Amino acid sequence: MKLLIVEDSALMRRVLRENFADQDDLDLAFARDGEDALEKLESFEPDVITLDINMPKMDGLTCLAHIMxxxxxxxxxxxxxxxxxxxxTFEALELGAVDFVAKPDGTVSVNLESVMGELKRKIRSAASGRSARTARPTRRARTPAPRPRSIAPAADTRRKATRTYVPDLLLIGSSTGGPGSLQTLLEGIPADFPAPILIAQHMPPKFTxxxxxRLNDTCNVEVVEVSETRPLHAGVVYLAxxxxxxxxxxxxxxxxxxPATSDPQFVWHPSVSRMVASALDHVPANRLMGVMLTGMGDDGSDEMAEIxxxxxSTIAESQETAAVFGMPGQLIEKDxxxxxxPVHEIAAELCRWTSSLSSARRRQCS
Known part of the structure; x- marks a missing residue:
């Protein structure tokens, strides 16, 4: 696998080289800045790129736009x-980046050991073949991109008999590649959706x-971060x-x-498993709905399968649109x-399931 690391700091390049020294199957190249990266884009032809945001000559966002x-x-x-x-970072995700890793010590961060495992996993997942689709059209904040209205179902799309009902709570789990999928899904949800929506998206502090x-600015529904205890209201999205x-x-x-302090028995945070399990403690499963979006691993798959x-009723994002098919794939594997x-059809399905919607609402979702 050809990996191009774009980093302007010589110290950071040395640290990254040392941390990748044990990856024998990597063909590693480095670029000093955005201009150097674009030259190596043609000569080296990388399979995956890691890209710093703050660089001289050409910053990471400008470089990313040229790459895409x-x-x-x-x-x-x-x-x-x-x-x-x-x-x-979220501007980069809208431009087409598949994911991000936060440097623990800022722009120049020699203490990378704490995130190297995450970075290596995300590089492997990005190279696995599902992430090349991520060159999404550039979107400007506050202007939702039009959603496809007549896309044929994917080959792996399948449906089981589902009843229609208004749930007490809609639960969404997401990880690698999730910000783009979440934005696509939520842009299709009407402001008067009849249930509260609670989301666990794997993310570090500050980013949520x-x-x-950003979601609140671009979607019809209100979106808030759960930084304190919040009563759950219909038509509001709550992001862990x-x-x-x-x-x-x-x-x-x-x-x-x-909000809860991270529980070490759960690997990923915010934990989809812990969120769904806590909902099952207080709400009958037949009064819940669940959506599992793109992500590595199996976080939340057992608990959503229990719903x-x-x-x-539960939805798994299909392999057609998932950047990484781990979490939805595990939910499907567990029946x-x-x-x-595909993610662009999920909002419409949720609207159809909540049959108490007026015909005008259903037209808005479809």
């Missing part, structure tokens, strides 16, 4: 763990606040705060979402998906 135009391939952004870094704001978990509780006979087993759909 000249020779699209999976790009993973190396971002600083700051508010500014978070905003730039910027992501919630990064770096920790989110759990569902019942207080004064109503459902609330609470399906006990009479609730836990009522429906398998």
């Amino acid at each position: 135009e000249q020779r699209p391939c999976p790009v993973i952004m190396l971002s600083s763990l700051t508010d500014k870094g978070a905003v730039a 606040a910027a992501f919630a704001k 705060a990064g770096g920790g978990d989110v759990v569902v509780r019942k207080k004064l006979n109503r459902l609330v979402a609470e 399906h087993k006990q009479g609730g 836990g998906a009522s429906v398998v759909l």
Whole structure:
């Protein structure tokens, strides 16, 4: 596998080279800045690129736009763990980056050991063959991209009999490649959707606040970060705060979402498994709906399969659109998906399931 690392700091390039020294199957090349990266894009022909955001001559976002135009391939952004870094990261994801890894110590971060495992996993997943589709059209904030209205079902699309009902809560799990899938899904949800929506997207601290704001600016539904206990209201999207978990509780006979300290028994955070399990503690499974989007591993697959087993309805994103087919693939493998759909068809399916919607609402979703 050919990996191109674009990093302006000589110290960072040395640290990264040392950390990849044990990867015998990697053909590794380095670029000093965006201009150098574009030259190596043609001469080296990388399978995967890691791209720093803050660079001289040509910054990472400008370089990414050229990559997606000249020779699209999976790009993973190396971002600083700051508010500014978070905003730039989501701009990169809209331009076509498949994912990001936050540097633990800022722009120049020699202490990379804590994130090297994550970076290596994401590079492998990006190269696995499903991420090359990620050159999405550039989108400007506050202007939702038009959704396809007549796309034929994918070969792996399948449907099982589902009942129609308005759930007490819709639960969504997502990881690698998830920000783009979540934006596509939520842009198709009407403002008066009849249930609250709770999301666990694997993300570090600081990034979820910027992501919630970005979604709130581009979607019809209100989107908020769960940084404190929040009562759950229909038509509002609640995004778990990064770096920790989110759990569902019942207080004064109503459902609330609470931030929770990361539980070490769960590998990924915010944990989809912990979110769904806590919802099952307080809501009958047949009063829940679940959606499993793109991501590595199997986080939440057992718990969402339990929703399906006990009479609730679930959707798995299909391999056609998933950047990484791990989490939805595991849900399907466990016979836990009522429906398998490409991401641009999921919102319409959710609207059809909640049959209490007026005909005008259904037209908005379809």
